Amino acid sequence: MLILDRIYYQYNRNLVLDGVSLSLAPGQILCLTGPSGCGKTTVMRIAAGLICPNSGVVNNKFTGTGYVFQEPRLLPWRTTQENLAFGLQAQGISQSKRDRYSQELAQQLGLEPVLHYYPHQLSGGMQQRVALGRALAINPDLLLLDEPFKGLDVGRRREFQEMLLRLLRDRNLAACIISHDLAEAVRLGDRILVMSPSPSRIVHQWQSSLSPTARDEAYIYRELSQLLSLNQVSRCFRLNNISSHPKFIKNNF
Amino acid sequence: MNSTLWSKNLLHSLKPILPELVGLGGFLLSWQLGAMHYGSVVLPSPRETAIAIWRLATTGKLGDALLTTSFHLLVAFTLAVLLGTVLGILAGIKLWFKKAISPIITALQGIPPIAWIVLTLLWFGTGNAVPIFTITVATLPIMFLGAVEAIETFPTPLLEMANLFRTPRNMLLRELYFPHLFTYIFPSLLAGLGLSWRVAVMAELLSSETGIGAELNLARINLDTDEVMAWIAIVVCSIWVSEYLLLRPLRRRLEPWRHSQIPVNIK
Numbered sequence: 111m112l113i114l115d116r117i118y119y120q121y122n123r124n125l126v127l128d129g130v131s132l133s134l135a136p137g138q139i140l141c142l143t144g145p146s147g148c149g150k151t152t153v154m155r156i157a158a159g160l161i162c163p164n165s166g167v168v169n170n171k172f173t174g175t176g177y178v179f180q181e182p183r184l185l186p187w188r189t190t191q192e193n194l195a196f197g198l199q200a201q202g203i204s205q206s207k208r209d210r211y212s213q214e215l216a217q218q219l220g221l222e223p224v225l226h227y228y229p230h231q232l233s234g235g236m237q238q239r240v241a242l243g244r245a246l247a248i249n250p251d252l253l254l255l256d257e258p259f260k261g262l263d264v265g266r267r268r269e270f271q272e273m274l275l276r277l278l279r280d281r282n283l284a285a286c287i288i289s290h291d292l293a294e295a296v297r298l299g300d301r302i303l304v305m306s307p308s309p310s311r312i313v314h315q316w317q318s319s320l321s322p323t324a325r326d327e328a329y330i331y332r333e334l335s336q337l338l339s340l341n342q343v344s345r346c347f348r349l350n351n352i353s354s355h356p357k358f359i360k361n362n363f
Numbered sequence: 364m365n366s367t368l369w370s371k372n373l374l375h376s377l378k379p380i381l382p383e384l385v386g387l388g389g390f391l392l393s394w395q396l397g398a399m400h401y402g403s404v405v406l407p408s409p410r411e412t413a414i415a416i417w418r419l420a421t422t423g424k425l426g427d428a429l430l431t432t433s434f435h436l437l438v439a440f441t442l443a444v445l446l447g448t449v450l451g452i453l454a455g456i457k458l459w460f461k462k463a464i465s466p467i468i469t470a471l472q473g474i475p476p477i478a479w480i481v482l483t484l485l486w487f488g489t490g491n492a493v494p495i496f497t498i499t500v501a502t503l504p505i506m507f508l509g510a511v512e513a514i515e516t517f518p519t520p521l522l523e524m525a526n527l528f529r530t531p532r533n534m535l536l537r538e539l540y541f542p543h544l545f546t547y548i549f550p551s552l553l554a555g556l557g558l559s560w561r562v563a564v565m566a567e568l569l570s571s572e573t574g575i576g577a578e579l580n581l582a583r584i585n586l587d588t589d590e591v592m593a594w595i596a597i598v599v600c601s602i603w604v605s606e607y608l609l610l611r612p613l614r615r616r617l618e619p620w621r622h623s624q625i626p627v628n629i630k
Contacts, residue, residue, distance in 0.1 A: 160523065183524040187542040187620045200530040228620040
């Protein structure tokens with residue numbers, strides 16, 4: 111169980127998070143969504159313990175937490191195999207065990223042909239898969255993913271999403287996925303939290319009645335249009351509402 | 364039939380270094396033309412130079428001089444690399460230290476090596492101390508600046524990633540700090556080595572009785588142009604050897620991930 115309770119966070123005297131609370135149960139997929147700059151990454155970094163909130167409680171009862179950053183963050187001087195095994199190496203696991211395990215992972219992630227390639231030889235999507243594999247290698251029970259599908263074209267995006275869902279189900283992992291794409295969130299999440307910017311608050315919660323694999327396109331579009339018809343959600347995502355934003359009015363009139 | 368096959372094989376094996384061979388060939392050709400035009404007293408031909416090198420090698424002069432100069436270089440270059448890198452790392456970590464030491468480094472960079480030679484001749488007299496000191500002082504700023512750059516460009520996102528995995532300190536050093544540092548320090552190593560050779564010859568020429576520079580001076584006094592040319596050629600060959608047979612293979616071994624070409628640093 112991961113619980114964030116009334117998190118406040120200030121950066122350079124600006125209030126970034128204004129009392130954000132969330133909880134994530136084992137095996138559940140939570141999508142954190144909202145427009146760019148609404149503090150999604152900050153929530154994730156606080157959950158991972160990378161930064162401390164100014165006030166509020168972070169309670170992470172999961173035994174192992176894996177983190178996939180927005181950028182792959184691979185070691186440029188190490189091959190796919192060595193990058194996959196980075197976390198295992200940090201735990202002091204022997205070379206032969208590491209090799210065996212990273213080969214297994216590569217098979218599950220379709221990385222076998224590039225096992226001995228260096229990151230600069232891989233495409234962006236491949237690099238992101240290596241980063242996902244590296245996070246999975248340490249056998250976490252919670253996976254935090256910050257915009258994992260960024261920079262992928264539509265086809266690769268779907269392919270990667272399906273692979274991720276399969277891996278999460280097979281390993282019975284809890285996951286928190288950041289996405290600024292509401293449709294993607296409806297496709298993947300058991301639960302969605304919609305965040306609004308400046309100051310960042312959770313303005314809406316959505317719960318799916320179906321498991322991710324049981325959702326068809328019709329279901330996704332129906333739920334999406336229902337979500338967007340809600341005032342508090344559309345205000346976050348719709349551009350034409352910018353004109354009523356206090357900052358916009360102050361700067362332009 | 365057999366000979367054409369043989370020459371084909373040779374051509375094939377030389378193909379990867381063709382640009383280098385063309386450059387070298389052009390250089391030798393213009394040297395030969397110059398020698399034919401000005402006469403061997405002013406500019407000895409490549410062949411006469413080669414004969415002179417052979418003579419120096421067989422009389423043992425070459426070995427002695429190379430040994431002495433290599434000794435000067437090894438001691439001074441190691442000192443410069445260690446000192447420069449350590450100071451550079453400190454300056455990269457502590458802004459205060461960087462601000463404090465920067466004027467000194469700039470001054471060191473600005474002082475011509477010849478000034479150091481004059482000064483150290485007064486301090487130490489003739490001997491090994493002058494070339495060693497001068498090479499160290501001349502090369503140190505290059506190593507220092509390389510190390511500062513390395514620390515300032517350190518990829519903190521990678522460090523954050525590594526810390527999430529609770530990476531132990533020694534593994535951080537081995538997997539993160541050293542590879543990154545080496546990437547930035549290597550070009551400085553090349554530049555520093557070229558500079559070291561030039562300064563070494565100059566310092567020996569003016570202050571020593573042994574070493575390549577001293578032999579070069581002796582050849583000048585004897586008006587033996589063949590031998591002067593021979594010593595110059597030996598210096599150039601030594602730089603090639605140290606760069607292509609020592610430093611570059613070292614880099615390939617330590618950085619197999621890097622395929623990009625790095626600029627050749629012989630001036």
